[in-house]
Amino acid sequence: MLQLFRKQKMWGRHDLKPSYEVVIIGAGVHGLATAYYLGKCGIKNVAVLEKGYLGSGNSGRNTAIIRSNYRTPEGVAFYNESVRLYEKLSQELDYNVLFSQQGHMTLAHTDSAIIGLRVRAEVNTLMGVDSRLIGPEEIARLVPALDVSARPRYPVMAALYHPPGGIIRHDAVVWGYARAVERMGLEVHPHTEVTAIERANGSVSAVQTNRGRIKTGTILNATSGWCSLIAKMVDIELPIVSHPLQACVTEPLKPFLDKIIVSSNLHIYISQTDRGELVIGAEIDPYSSYNMQSTLPTLEQIAGHSLELFPCIRNVRVLRQWGGICDMTPDYSPLMGETEVKGFLVDVGWGTYGFKAGPVSGKMMAELIATGKIPKLIRPFAPGRFRENTLVGEKAAAAVSH
Numbered sequence: 001m002l003q004l005f006r007k008q009k010m011w012g013r014h015d016l017k018p019s020y021e022v023v024i025i026g027a028g029v030h031g032l033a034t035a036y037y038l039g040k041c042g043i044k045n046v047a048v049l050e051k052g053y054l055g056s057g058n059s060g061r062n063t064a065i066i067r068s069n070y071r072t073p074e075g076v077a078f079y080n081e082s083v084r085l086y087e088k089l090s091q092e093l094d095y096n097v098l099f100s101q102q103g104h105m106t107l108a109h110t111d112s113a114i115i116g117l118r119v120r121a122e123v124n125t126l127m128g129v130d131s132r133l134i135g136p137e138e139i140a141r142l143v144p145a146l147d148v149s150a151r152p153r154y155p156v157m158a159a160l161y162h163p164p165g166g167i168i169r170h171d172a173v174v175w176g177y178a179r180a181v182e183r184m185g186l187e188v189h190p191h192t193e194v195t196a197i198e199r200a201n202g203s204v205s206a207v208q209t210n211r212g213r214i215k216t217g218t219i220l221n222a223t224s225g226w227c228s229l230i231a232k233m234v235d236i237e238l239p240i241v242s243h244p245l246q247a248c249v250t251e252p253l254k255p256f257l258d259k260i261i262v263s264s265n266l267h268i269y270i271s272q273t274d275r276g277e278l279v280i281g282a283e284i285d286p287y288s289s290y291n292m293q294s295t296l297p298t299l300e301q302i303a304g305h306s307l308e309l310f311p312c313i314r315n316v317r318v319l320r321q322w323g324g325i326c327d328m329t330p331d332y333s334p335l336m337g338e339t340e341v342k343g344f345l346v347d348v349g350w351g352t353y354g355f356k357a358g359p360v361s362g363k364m365m366a367e368l369i370a371t372g373k374i375p376k377l378i379r380p381f382a383p384g385r386f387r388e389n390t391l392v393g394e395k396a397a398a399a400v401s402h
């Protein structure tokens, strides 16, 4: 019989225990995925703390694009593993995360943009990732609604086409991980804000929260947006500048767009969800701030650039607009691993590319916590790389939005 009401709660309410083996700060996709893989390794005395509701940070504020067509071999290998894990996530969690691999297209409107995309296509192909440069004729065939004529101020000249790229239901990913984590006996604590971190003999020893004090010897900072503030609690200055990024969603339309369209020159990305809405994102705001309010100038910019690409949506209404906080590192790659404070680990600096890395980051951070060994896939992203000058310059491929 059709079951109309869910009988089991997705996750429960718990009192905080006086101590946990591992405390994860941030219950977005990264924190929850780490807890999930820790549980799979048999480490279950774990609390995931979230100051708001689950996924209320950037996991609920992104444009849900999944792709692996990066520029550096380190980035391509890492994000490709994430795509692989996302492909299996619905079965893994027994929860439909609505991953739709409809294809991702990055448009070029200048000669230099074409050169950048060509380099990416070469690196992607060498790394076994399906990604190639295509011309206006093929673009028009794949995306009939896109204006590839000479009319726009910046006509479309070519595109990097990445068929495995897709969009996903971001809330479902958060809920599915949270449910799985709780079913394994680990604990998720929404509305639990970390106010201080204690140390003893150079190692972390406890966290103070608005609900009480917890002893622990291992803390993971998985707080996109607020990671610098959490790191300051143990006197670590992260090489991060935080910027707002805004996006919007339109009223639902009949399906007409089954590719994710990104313009690296116009700094805009558009996709159509299963509900028919267009999700459209902008570049990061040009100033550093923790303000998540949306602004009219950004909406005007989003509208103007969208109409350059899709004149057919000129009468479509925007339903809502929102902002999130992006933690930008100097090389546009994340910071993952141990820090100079014993027991304090970071999975931060996710700029505008955090959601697509959730599963692989969780798996790698859990492996690091469980074994003490740094997994190969995340070695390039060690927080100490800025001292050693071994940067992973990913701006060319991360830069759809900046």
Ligand code: PYC
Residues within 6 Å of the ligand: 063, 065, 067, 269, 281, 352, 353, 397, 398, 400, 401
């Ligand atoms: O890297 O795919 C991306 C992206 C989309 C929106 C912001 N960044």
